[in-house]
Amino acid sequence: MEKYKLLEKDNKIILKNIENFHPKHIFECGQAFRWYKEEDGSYTTISYGRVLNVKKEGKDVILYPTNKEEFEKIWMHYFDLERDYSSIKKELSKDPILKEAIGFGDGIRVLNQEPFEIVISFIISANNQIPRIKKSIETISLNYGKKIDTKLKGKDYYSFPSPKELADAELEEFNKITKVGFRGKRVLATSKIIEKGELELQAIFHMNRDDGKEALMTLPGVGPKVSDCILLFAFDKDEAFPVDVWVKRVMEYFYLKEDTNVKHIGEHGKRIFGSLAGFAQQYLFYYAREKGIGK
Secondary structure, eight states: OOOOEEEEEETTEEETTTTTTOHHHHHHHOOOOSEETTTTOOOEEEEETEEEEEEEEEEEEEESSSHHHHIIIIIHTTTTSSOOHHHHHHTTTTTHHHHHHHHHHOOOOOOOOOOHHHHHHHTTTTTTTTHHHHHEEEEEEHHHHOOOOOTTTTTBBOOOOOHHHTTTOOOOHHHHHHOOOOOOHHHHHHHHHHHTTTSSSSHHSSSSSHHHHHHHHHTTTTTTHHHHHHHHHSOOTTTOOOOOOHHHHHHIIIIOSSSOHHHHHHHHHHHHHHHHHHHHHHHHHHHHHHHTTTT
C-alpha cells in the first residue's frame, strides 16, 4: 500500500508526502480520456459519477471536492492507492531500459476505471487521436449522461451514460451528434449486448487475462489491443500488455531490433515483463511518446 498521511480539511483530502503520484504522468499516459488540464496546472477528472480536481503541491496531492468517506469508497481504489508502486518500480528497474523510462514517468499510477465507460472509450479510440477521443466522449456524456451535482471552476459536468442510455440511442442521431463515424454502430451494438446481459462485465473480474480477452473480443470493435487496454484499465489485469503505435515503436527500438507483428510484440511483452507487464507498458508508452522514440 502507498505510504502517505491523510488529512481532511475544507472539503479537501490532502495526501501528505505521497510518492509515486504525479497528476500529469497519471492523466497523460493514454489510459484515461475524461480529464481537463486547468490553468493552475491541476487536473479535473470525471469518474464514477463524480468530479474531482487533483493538484500536486510539493510532496502533497490535494483532492477537491471530496471527503474521507468518498475517498475511501471511490478515489483510493481509482488511483490504485492500495498498491505499493515503489516495489513495482524496484522490480522493473532491473531492466536498464525500463529504469530510464520509469525515471521519466515516475509518478504514473494505473487507474481503476468504470468498466462500461472504458469498453466504449476504447472502441472509440480505434484509429483515432486522443483530442478527438476526448471530445467524442464528452459529447456522448453531455447528450446521453446525467448532469452531476458539482459545479467546479464555473463548469457543468455530466456522467458517462449507462448501457441502457446508450442502447436506447438511435444510430443516425448518435453519429450526427458524436461524430464518431464507423465506430458509432459498434458503440451502440456493444451497449445493447451489455444491457441485455449477453456479456456480463462483472464476470470478467473473476477471469484470467486470456479468458477475459476472449470474452471482450466477442464485442463489436474490440480487438487484441483494445481488449488489453480494457483489461488493464478497468479489470485489474496487471499482465495485460496493450500494443499501440508508441509501444510498438519502443519495443522494436529497444528490445526486438526489427519490425515485428503487433501480436508477437504483445507476447514478447508478457514474456519479458511477466505479471508486471501492464505497468511496464504504461512507463514505456509515456517515455516513447514524450521522447518521440522511433518516430
